[in-house]
Amino acid sequence: MSKRSGPLAPGVAFITGGARGLGNAVACSFAKEGARAVVIADIQDEKTFAQGKKNVEEIGCECLTIHCDVTKEDQVEAAVKQAVDKFGRIDYAANFAGIIGPSSSITETNTEEWLKCQAVNSTGVFLATKHELRQMMKQSSIDVEDGRVEQRGSIVNCASVNSLMAIPTASAYTTSKHACHGITKTAALEARSHGIRVNAVSPGFLLTPMIENGVVGGDMDLGMKLWEGFEKRQGRKAKFEEVGDVVVLLSLPRCSLVNGQNLFIDGGFTINEGFE
Ligand SMILES: NC(=O)c1ccc[n+]([C@@H]2O[C@H](COP(=O)([O-])OP(=O)(O)OC[C@H]3O[C@@H](n4cnc5c(N)ncnc54)[C@H](O)[C@@H]3O)[C@@H](O)[C@H]2O)c1
Numbered sequence: 001m002s003k004r005s006g007p008l009a010p011g012v013a014f015i016t017g018g019a020r021g022l023g024n025a026v027a028c029s030f031a032k033e034g035a036r037a038v039v040i041a042d043i044q045d046e047k048t049f050a051q052g053k054k055n056v057e058e059i060g061c062e063c064l065t066i067h068c069d070v071t072k073e074d075q076v077e078a079a080v081k082q083a084v085d086k087f088g089r090i091d092y093a094a095n096f097a098g099i100i101g102p103s104s105s106i107t108e109t110n111t112e113e114w115l116k117c118q119a120v121n122s123t124g125v126f127l128a129t130k131h132e133l134r135q136m137m138k139q140s141s142i143d144v145e146d147g148r149v150e151q152r153g154s155i156v157n158c159a160s161v162n163s164l165m166a167i168p169t170a171s172a173y174t175t176s177k178h179a180c181h182g183i184t185k186t187a188a189l190e191a192r193s194h195g196i197r198v199n200a201v202s203p204g205f206l207l208t209p210m211i212e213n214g215v216v217g218g219d220m221d222l223g224m225k226l227w228e229g230f231e232k233r234q235g236r237k238a239k240f241e242e243v244g245d246v247v248v249l250l251s252l253p254r255c256s257l258v259n260g261q262n263l264f265i266d267g268g269f270t271i272n273e274g275f276e
Helices: 021-032 046-057 073-087 111-138 171-194 209-216 220-234 240-251
Strands: 012-016 037-042 062-067 092-095 153-158 196-203 262-265
Touching: 012 021, 012 073, 012 111, 021 037, 021 046, 021 092, 021 240, 037 046, 037 073, 046 062, 062 073, 073 111, 092 111, 092 240, 111 153, 111 171, 111 196, 153 171, 153 240, 171 196, 196 240, 240 262
Parallel strands: 012 037, 012 092, 037 062, 092 153, 153 196, 196 262
Antiparallel strands: none
């Protein structure tokens, strides 16, 4: 391999929850860094899918969209197969499908809603990781620099500051994100002998549709007040691409010894004891 710097991420990226929000920012970051193709697996409506695909294609990257509910194993397996049938392999996976879940105290939380949140944020990450790993274990190494260990792929799961911290009325989300890190750590240990790395990222506070509908949407005044407090502690407002770009960097073979980590992308929120 030459020493010249080329595209950072020339392989094929597979992103769950990639039609909008942070998942779409990840898709665009992979496109920006030279991915051969980006696959978006999501349950969004046609219009949102079309916009998400357009965002990627405008950067000059081929984009395949697949309707896939991450809580349904047959759909996840089929989505991975469809991506591989078209592009031959999956080099980078980013599991970003997620929901906010119920906002209520534990004593008032509807159990069905609690379980639904675990199904998407926790089981969905497990199912995606399972089928992405099965594919990556079968494929040859990504192109790596001379002298570096071979790598068959990288998976980045989306956790949250709630994988470390808790807030009243968010038991379902907090539990699901702790589980996301648990799955990541276990997968990292199981996959490393195959030359595959599995990490998590924990974004801070970004005003995506999930947040607009879930947190701020309930009681607007209270929601916005809370949100401003979160952003203050984070230091400033954050841009979606600040999450997307980190996922690409974490996926690069140059991060070959980074495995099982949970990288906080939060401007210092989680190490800030104060509110300013
Ligand atoms: N926005 C934030 O501040 C923030 C902070 C930390 C973590 N996150 C995490 O980032 C990820 C992306 O969320 P977002 O904020 O961009 O919200 P979003 O609602 O804009 O995006 C989530 C995407 O996941 C998809 N999705 C939901 N259920 C699905 C299912 N069953 N199968 C397939 N796709 C499904 C949605 O259709 C949507 O496109 C989530 O995992 C979320 O928990 C967000």
